[in-house]
Amino acid sequence: MSTSSIADPGQPPRRGRPRKLTDDAQKARILEAAMTAFITRGFARTTMADVAASAGMSKRDLYRHFPEKSALFGAVIRARRHLILGLPRPEGEDLPPLDMLCCIFRLDLDTREAEERDALLNLLARESLLFPELNALLYEGGIIRSRELLMDWIAAEIARGRLPDCDPGCLAGLLMDVVFGALLPRRKRKEKPDRQRQSEEIRTRLAIVLRGIGADPAT
Template sequence: MTDVADEPARPRRGRPVALCPEQRRERILDALGEVFRAAGMSGTTMAAVARQAGMSKRTLYDVFSDRAALFGAYLQRLRSDFVQPLDEAALHLPLEERLRHLLAPRSCPTSFDLPLAILRAMIAEAPERPDMARSFLDEGPRAIQALIRAELDRAVARGEIGIADTGAAATLLSDMIRPSPLEVLIDPGELPDDPAVQARFNLAIEVFLRGIACPELR
């Protein structure tokens, strides 16, 4: 039996190293992934995540009010692997280049098992937990659509394109550039590889810009 005092990583006396709010948040999100890989969705409880993160449940609830908030934050972090907000220099590029910079597929080392499990849970629990479903939509599709719409609005203001409803156009492009999750939810083996995702993205950008009569592609 190993005594706690024998563990060199843990000091015997003194206060534990204090984490800033962002570090605490990242530790919790890392713990969420670790708990899911070890115990599946049924074992991914707030208590289990707190234990894995090395903190009390009270501390965890100070950061995330419930499981919906925790899942929403995880999806928000995952979204950063798929969209790249434009810096000041990129804002001056033509629309096509801005959209490619913003939305281009990126190889992501993260397994999709947890995101798909969260999505399944949100679909199953939506009738009883509409807040969880809204969290997924707000941190996932709607956030991406808002970023696209901002660039389309910018393009309209600059005279690059003429679109009456940039919101509808942003939703359309968002649906075009990524495969629908429905097939993958039903059969995880349908998850496309990187070349297939890139090919779909290129086609979607070309079809979309031609469809809205972007001057640079006329």
């Protein structure tokens, strides 16, 4: 055996090549970096090079997964849309209407998730006004179908006799205005919101709407 093949115990072992990330792991890292970039810099000022650098990978790998920035933006929203609306619901779910709506509008999120949800809503509101083409991408591409999913749920609950007969589109729009109006106030907050108080206020708003259409919130 050659002496050159015996490792020197006084030297640290040589490191091999770093383990290559799987495609799923790469995508997850890209989406995390992109979410942060879009929120802090906005769509226009964020570059694909910024995202690649933040994700710690080459632009070639980034473009392999996402060929353009608008596609990356859509993927970021798609990956987190469950934070905005908890739909569709599991089959056979049998909660009172008020509790069901609280689940649908994600009043169950912890503080970190709620902060991410708020950031996502603000991002959508801001960028969709500045870039109408993004709005078209999100809605026409089916990435955001919040109102349609809520309408489907309302129609199913009416068919089950759990909600009074009403226009699902009008009720869906009303519920979204009621909830998102509380989550996205017109005046910018100076302090972080009191999450418990915010959830209680939204729950009260939802109960008022249910009573207004003739539904019992608790049964």
